[in-house]
Amino acid sequence: MKPGYKAIYEQYRLSITSGLLKPGDKVPAVRVLANELGVARKTVETAWAILVGEGYLVSQGARGTRVNPDLVLARQSTVHSDISAAESPLRTGDTFRDLPGFLRLGMPSLDAFPYKKWLLLCGKAVRAMQPMEMTNPPLLGYMPLREAIAQYVNISRGLACTPEQIFITSGYNNNLRLILNTLGNANDKVVFEDPGYFFGQQALKRAVQNLHYVPVDNQGLNVGYLQHYHSDAHFVFVTPSHHSPLAVTLSLPRKHQLLDWARQNNRWIIEDDYDGEFHYTRKVLPALKSLDTHDRVIYMGTFSKTVMPALRVSYIVMPRATVAQFREAGELTESGQPVLTQKILAAFLSEGHFYKHLKKMRSLYSQRRKMMLAALEQVYPGIFNVEVNDGGMHIIAFLQNSTQDVDLAHIWQSHQLQVSPLSRWYNQTSKRYGLIMGYTNVRTFEEAVALLQRPARETQALLSVT
Numbered sequence: 020m021k022p023g024y025k026a027i028y029e030q031y032r033l034s035i036t037s038g039l040l041k042p043g044d045k046v047p048a049v050r051v052l053a054n055e056l057g058v059a060r061k062t063v064e065t066a067w068a069i070l071v072g073e074g075y076l077v078s079q080g081a082r083g084t085r086v087n088p089d090l091v092l093a094r095q096s097t098v099h100s101d102i103s104a105a106e107s108p109l110r111t112g113d114t115f116r117d118l119p120g121f122l123r124l125g126m127p128s129l130d131a132f133p134y135k136k137w138l139l140l141c142g143k144a145v146r147a148m149q150p151m152e153m154t155n156p157p158l159l160g161y162m163p164l165r166e167a168i169a170q171y172v173n174i175s176r177g178l179a180c181t182p183e184q185i186f187i188t189s190g191y192n193n194n195l196r197l198i199l200n201t202l203g204n205a206n207d208k209v210v211f212e213d214p215g216y217f218f219g220q221q222a223l224k225r226a227v228q229n230l231h232y233v234p235v236d237n238q239g240l241n242v243g244y245l246q247h248y249h250s251d252a253h254f255v256f257v258t259p260s261h262h263s264p265l266a267v268t269l270s271l272p273r274k275h276q277l278l279d280w281a282r283q284n285n286r287w288i289i290e291d292d293y294d295g296e297f298h299y300t301r302k303v304l305p306a307l308k309s310l311d312t313h314d315r316v317i318y319m320g321t322f323s324k325t326v327m328p329a330l331r332v333s334y335i336v337m338p339r340a341t342v343a344q345f346r347e348a349g350e351l352t353e354s355g356q357p358v359l360t361q362k363i364l365a366a367f368l369s370e371g372h373f374y375k376h377l378k379k380m381r382s383l384y385s386q387r388r389k390m391m392l393a394a395l396e397q398v399y400p401g402i403f404n405v406e407v408n409d410g411g412m413h414i415i416a417f418l419q420n421s422t423q424d425v426d427l428a429h430i431w432q433s434h435q436l437q438v439s440p441l442s443r444w445y446n447q448t449s450k451r452y453g454l455i456m457g458y459t460n461v462r463t464f465e466e467a468v469a470l471l472q473r474p475a476r477e478t479q480a481l482l483s484v485t
């Protein structure tokens with residue numbers, strides 16, 4: 020549901036009174052926020068007008084709108100003090116990932132990255148480095164970045180968290196280690212989607228002894244199956260906004276079923292929202308976490324898809340009651356993330372460049388996906404079948420009449436096309452076969468055709484023998 024002016028007004032007023040937005044902080048331009056939320060400009064303008072009228076915001080013409088620099092708040096909100104109180108008492112294989120090449124999965128469009136802006140922010144961050152910031156980095160992350168992320172996930176992904184719930188990490192593997200160390204025991208049952216994120220499975224196979232799989236169908240994770248066979252699972256990993264790799268969305272009834280199950284049995288759901296930002300045919304759906312009234316979801320987000328994988332910045336939104344536990348476990352196993360990177364990223368978010376970039380990428384990916392689908396049809400008519408869904412950064416070219424996706428992927432990889440065979444992402448559910456490919460870095464239809472033609476002869480030869 021689209022937020023009305025009242026919801027936007029209340030969200031921003033809370034952000035200001037709770038200290039998430041500070042006097043002098045810039046708020047997004049009307050146009051940018053309206054686009055991001057999919058609402059009319061008038062809706063945002065009305066919310067801003069009330070906040071200006073009440074003295075929370077001041078409009079500075081072309082310089083934008085800011086939180087009133089003269090604002091003096093009587094007290095911090097209860098949300099903040101609750102968390103600080105919760106935090107303080109316990110203050111005690113064959114990987115294809117590194118191969119160079121084209122059609123790589125999950126890679127943002129590198130040609131469209133705002134390099135100039137990024138360089139400016141890097142320069143600024145380096146020049147503003149304080150001696151204090153050269154000591155050990157803060158364990159849970161650089162506070163302005165935690166604040167900017169809280170603001171972002173609350174507005175764009177429908178969460179209702181505070182910066183104190185954000186733990187800045189270096190990626191999926193770091194998240195796994197942290198979550199398992201903090202909330203798990205050696206023999207806990209862990210459930211993963213089948214098929215499911217290839218690298219996630221590999222990491223979990225090494226990390227846990229009691230790993231099981233639950234099938235995924237066209238409504239996402241089969242929650243009935245989970246309840247029937249693995250109701251004793253301690254952790255369930257899901258990609259609800261956009262399943263990895265099948266790209267389906269967990270249906271609303273299943274979302275509720277999963278949340279109810281977790282609440283009734285005290286289980287943990289780990290929501291991997293790795294590319295939920297990218298939907299093209301409908302409005303971006305709020306995260307599963309937005310429906311989580313009982314705080315059973317540990318939410319994981321990453322900047323690998325929205326900014327760049329080399330950044331190595333991701334985050335966990337910790338359930339409120341677990342913040343102290345995470346800190347305690349983190350003190351033993353973590354060392355914080357580089358402050359400079361976090362400063363640059365914090366500026367990228369809080370100055371609004373991130374929102375603009377996302378908007379640009381959504382429309383670019385939608386165009387590039389169309390081009391790729393047309394090129395596949397031209398070069399391989401009748402060989403692949405693509406089930407077009409409404410989002411993501413990859414497509415699956417399902418093989419119509421063959422199970423040879425592993426051999427086929429080897430052929431394509433020998434032409435520097437770094438596709439992945441779908442069947443390798445399955446464990447026990449009856450497999451489907453095809454090639455998973457990224458399209459985000461293919462700039463033109465002609466380029467897509469030329470790349471796809473590279474292995475055409477060998478592809479025909481392999482499939483005609485099958």
Ligand SMILES: Cc1ncc(COP(=O)(O)O)c(C=O)c1O
Nearest residue numbers: 125190191216263293321323333
């Ligand atoms: C399903 C899934 N989850 C999470 C990630 C994010 O990983 P990281 O933050 O380590 O780059 C990826 C990246 O490829 C992914 O495909």
